[in-house]
Amino acid sequence: MTGRRMERAIRILLPLAALALLIGAWELVVVAYQIPPYILPGPGAVAATLVADWPILSEALINTLAITALALVVATVGGVGLAIMFSQSRLVEYALFPIAVVLQVTPVVAIFPLINIYVDNTTTKLLICAWIVAFFPILSNTTVGLNSADRNLHSLFTLYGASRWQVLRYLRLPSAMPYFLAGLRIAGGLSLIGAVVAEFVAGTAGFGSGLAFRIIEAGYRLNTARMFAALILISLAGVVIYLVLSLVSHLILHRWHESAIGRER
Numbered sequence: 001m002t003g004r005r006m007e008r009a010i011r012i013l014l015p016l017a018a019l020a021l022l023i024g025a026w027e028l029v030v031v032a033y034q035i036p037p038y039i040l041p042g043p044g045a046v047a048a049t050l051v052a053d054w055p056i057l058s059e060a061l062i063n064t065l066a067i068t069a070l071a072l073v074v075a076t077v078g079g080v081g082l083a084i085m086f087s088q089s090r091l092v093e094y095a096l097f098p099i100a101v102v103l104q105v106t107p108v109v110a111i112f113p114l115i116n117i118y119v120d121n122t123t124t125k126l127l128i129c130a131w132i133v134a135f136f137p138i139l140s141n142t143t144v145g146l147n148s149a150d151r152n153l154h155s156l157f158t159l160y161g162a163s164r165w166q167v168l169r170y171l172r173l174p175s176a177m178p179y180f181l182a183g184l185r186i187a188g189g190l191s192l193i194g195a196v197v198a199e200f201v202a203g204t205a206g207f208g209s210g211l212a213f214r215i216i217e218a219g220y221r222l223n224t225a226r227m228f229a230a231l232i233l234i235s236l237a238g239v240v241i242y243l244v245l246s247l248v249s250h251l252i253l254h255r256w257h258e259s260a261i262g263r264e265r
Contacts (some may be wrong), residue, residue: 041225049225050232057214057226061233064210067123067195068241071130075187078131079138080180087146087172088164097143104136108194112201126198126210133194134187141183145176181249188241196234 023043029035030042037045050057082100086093108129119125149172157167199212211230218226 038222038224041228045225046228046232049223050229053226053229057211057230057233060209060211060214060230061237064192064195064199064212064234065237067126067130067198067210068192068237071127071134071195072184072188072191074127074131075134075138075191076184079135079183079187080142083139083142083146083176084168086143087168093143100136100139103132108132108197109201112198116202122202125202126195129198129201130191130194133197134191137183137186137190138180139183141179141186142176145179146172148179149175178253181245181252185242185245185249188245189238192234192238192241 027042027044030040041049082096086097111132112125112129115125115128119128146168153171154167157171162170195210196212199210200216211234215227215230218224218230
């Protein structure tokens, strides 16, 4: 038990120690070479800017997270729904899965000019771009999970006369849950990336502007400290999203699935 606690403490302390060393080296380089703040501000200057510009940056963070969350919800509903359709009909899967692959492999920056032509609302444009990036991992993982149900159990369900809905409800969906949650963790980070990239491409300004626009604005003004502060907020938001989704996955799986049970031993 003591060894287990020691291992957990090391896993927490080592990244913190590495981060502290990185920040210390950053400050040392800035001071030693007297680098101007508009080229490379020190950690202290970035922290001061983060505090001073918090009203602006926090509003931009909320706007970016709103697009991220909405895109993740839409991607989850659409991805799971389409995966269920795939599991029920091979013809539907053969017809639509290649289209989903095309959306996945096509860069969103290449699609955005078309979206910009056909969609007037800026929020909808950002949402579509973020959704395109986040959609495929959920669809792909859930489809694999639904098709990975134990065939012996499937034969048993058939033997007892279970309907397609009963097989889906009591066999396929529980079997797909670990795969879906893994895809959800991936999609959470990708939805944030998609939202930020869409903001960069769209160049949205004014009310509802996200962190990407604040980075662009700070770059034009040579306010490098604000650029770093916005980047830090994006990184922290991505880490928090991943941790929250990992916690959700653990709470759902830790009582019955080996992937989560093994981590508690």
